[in-house]
Amino acid sequence: MLPRFWRKIKYRYNLVGTYCENCGTYYYPPRNLCPKCRRKSRIKEVQLSGKGKVISYSIVHDAPENFKMMKPYVVALIQLDEGPVITSQLVCKPEEVKIGMRVKAIFRKYGEEGESGIIYYGTKFVPDEKIS
Amino acid sequence: MRRVAVIGVGCSKFGELWDMSFRDIVLSAGIEALEDANLEGREIDAIYVGNMSGGRYLAQEHISALIADYAGLAELHIPSTRVEAGDASGGLALRQAYMAVASGMHDIVIAAGAEKVTDVGAEMAMDILSSSADREWEVFCGANLPALFAMIARLHMEKFGTKPEDLAKVSVKNHRNATLNPKAQFRREISLEVALNSPYVAEPLRLFDCAPISDGASVVILASEEVARKYTDTPVYISACCQASDYIALHSRRDITTMDAVVYASKQAYKQAGIEPKDIDVAEVHDSFTIAEIIAYEDLGFVEKGRGAELIREGVTELDGEIPVNPSGGLKACGHAIGATGIRQAVEIVLHLRGDAGKRQVDAERGLALNIGGTGATAVVTIFER
Numbered sequence: 215m216l217p218r219f220w221r222k223i224k225y226r227y228n229l230v231g232t233y234c235e236n237c238g239t240y241y242y243p244p245r246n247l248c249p250k251c252r253r254k255s256r257i258k259e260v261q262l263s264g265k266g267k268v269i270s271y272s273i274v275h276d277a278p279e280n281f282k283m284m285k286p287y288v289v290a291l292i293q294l295d296e297g298p299v300i301t302s303q304l305v306c307k308p309e310e311v312k313i314g315m316r317v318k319a320i321f322r323k324y325g326e327e328g329e330s331g332i333i334y335y336g337t338k339f340v341p342d343e344k345i346s
Numbered sequence: 347m348r349r350v351a352v353i354g355v356g357c358s359k360f361g362e363l364w365d366m367s368f369r370d371i372v373l374s375a376g377i378e379a380l381e382d383a384n385l386e387g388r389e390i391d392a393i394y395v396g397n398m399s400g401g402r403y404l405a406q407e408h409i410s411a412l413i414a415d416y417a418g419l420a421e422l423h424i425p426s427t428r429v430e431a432g433d434a435s436g437g438l439a440l441r442q443a444y445m446a447v448a449s450g451m452h453d454i455v456i457a458a459g460a461e462k463v464t465d466v467g468a469e470m471a472m473d474i475l476s477s478s479a480d481r482e483w484e485v486f487c488g489a490n491l492p493a494l495f496a497m498i499a500r501l502h503m504e505k506f507g508t509k510p511e512d513l514a515k516v517s518v519k520n521h522r523n524a525t526l527n528p529k530a531q532f533r534r535e536i537s538l539e540v541a542l543n544s545p546y547v548a549e550p551l552r553l554f555d556c557a558p559i560s561d562g563a564s565v566v567i568l569a570s571e572e573v574a575r576k577y578t579d580t581p582v583y584i585s586a587c588c589q590a591s592d593y594i595a596l597h598s599r600r601d602i603t604t605m606d607a608v609v610y611a612s613k614q615a616y617k618q619a620g621i622e623p624k625d626i627d628v629a630e631v632h633d634s635f636t637i638a639e640i641i642a643y644e645d646l647g648f649v650e651k652g653r654g655a656e657l658i659r660e661g662v663t664e665l666d667g668e669i670p671v672n673p674s675g676g677l678k679a680c681g682h683a684i685g686a687t688g689i690r691q692a693v694e695i696v697l698h699l700r701g702d703a704g705k706r707q708v709d710a711e712r713g714l715a716l717n718i719g720g721t722g723a724t725a726v727v728t729i730f731e732r
Contacts, residue, residue, distance in 0.1 A: 222482065243483045249593075270504070270602065272496035273549040274488060278476075279469055281488040289489045289548075291497055291597055299597040301484045308549075313504050324486065336486070 216332050226336040229319050231298060233260040240296040264319030265342065266294040273308040280325040292317055292339055303338045310341060318342040347448045351574035351581035352730070353567050354383025355693040360562035360681030361531035368404055368462035369416045371563045376417050376458065379565035383577055387418060390567075391452035393426040394442040396435030396459040397685040402474045403463050413458065432478025433634065435459060436564065436688025437589070437717030437726025443568050444587045444728075453573045459689035460563035471559045475684060478720030480595040492556055494596055494721050495635035496548035502603045502637060503550065506652035510550055513636040514541035515658045517554045517678055520633060523665055524675025526706035531560050531681030555636040557676070562683030564690040582699045586618035587728045594723045603652075605722035608645035612716070615727040616647070623647035626669060626729075627710035628698050630691035632718040633676040642716055643671070646727070670708045673698065688717035688726060699732045
């Protein structure tokens with residue numbers, strides 16, 4: 215699974231998405247083809263702001279093996295200010311989360327593949343206190 | 347297009363079948379279907395089998411040939427094909443078999459669904475099932491299938507006022523129905539209180555909101571109308587079998603409280619069958635999580651968007667209600683043998699339309715089955731009539 219993770223490091227670590235110049239839609243996760251324009255797509259990579267709001271969330275109690283140490287943890291659908299919705303984790307107390315809450319992206323560890331395996335890093339979100 | 351009839355159905359027991367192998371389970375459903383259709387075996391022209399993940403559950407691929415082989419059909423050399431769409435694999439197999447007969451390519455075709463999940467541990471089983479969502483951009487973040495359906499439930503509650511009690515009532519109803527189904531995994535009634543006090547899996551979903559992951563297999567045998575008359579006096583006809591797809595990940599969808607694939611597939615199916623949602627007398631829907639049954643009521647057009655919970659509150663979908671839903675016990679209580687589920691739903695509807703559903707029999711002329719894959723990136727809607 216290492217190459218599969220390594221290929222996407224730029225997008226995971228830095229929240230790089232894509233933008234279709236034909237219709238003006240932003241995408242995250244990145245897409246090479248715009249589902250609105252298809253062959254007319256004109257895709258380029260863009261740095262997303264990492265600011266957004268919570269659309270929905272869940273507090274996960276029955277955690278998958280790799281996430282046992284974190285439970286209970288918060289997963290959320292976050293709509294970035296540019297438009298796309300992203301599935302991510304929220305780093306905050308479960309009782310703090312609310313739909314509509316403003317959040318911002320941070321760089322965090324997601325897990326690791328055993329003692330000697332790869333360590334997964336990526337983007338998580340925290341409450342953006344300045345605004346909300 | 348030729349008219350297609352179901353001439354035989356079979357179903358294994360659903361549950362944790364420790365003493366049965368994948369082959370044993372498939373065979374038990376297959377033999378029951380052959381007996382039901384009064385076939386010897388050599389009449390079969392082709393097999394389609396839905397199986398989500400033989401590769402990861404059993405480290406066995408090439409399920410198609412394996413099934414034909416252990417069904418005793420190796421020397422007939424008929425085409426056998428495996429299809430996959432997560433837990434909608436069974437629905438796909440049904441549709442492939444339907445098209446094979448409708449087109450005139452074959453006369454008698456088996457549509458099977460099978461999954462053996464208990465040869466791996468429960469956590470591995472959930473991880474494998476979760477691969478019907480987006481592994482790289484959802485599951486990577488710890489958003490497994492329960493967490494994704496939990497986010498659907500949370501937003502449905504926020505937007506439409508659906509309550510935890512409404513979800514629990516779906517579970518209570520389906521458990522009650524399963525007490526009448528000898529093939530069901532869980533055959534005990536549960537109280538609303540027990541459901542509402544069970545531990546959280548992914549808030550707001552609790553243990554009793556989540557279907558189990560089960561072993562099981564189901565088989566239906568399809569034939570052209572003309573051929574069907576030779577084998578049965580009680581054919582059940584398939585008046586539509588429609589499939590639709592959507593974005594694989596929830597985060598890409600227009601609205602996570604609507605499964606557009608279900609809306610598209612069902613609209614197409616109603617049109618093809620020349621009926622409206624109100625003409626459906628009984629339905630089996632994909633309650634992998636209780637919220638999915640409530641959303642199915644809406645997306646199938648039984649009630650308008652946002653009002654799904656009213657149907658469970660008012661008892662409309664109970665066994666003695668206006669539109670009984672999941673008389674089998676559904677995925678929640680009959681069990682969810684992933685690739686087998688879509689076929690098991692078809693078996694249930696056929697039994698009701700023939701009057702062979704025993705103690706859970708409802709009065710019905712027309713029935714519908716809804717099978718979805720993952721969080722709804724695939725939907726198959728099939729309409730049956732007497």
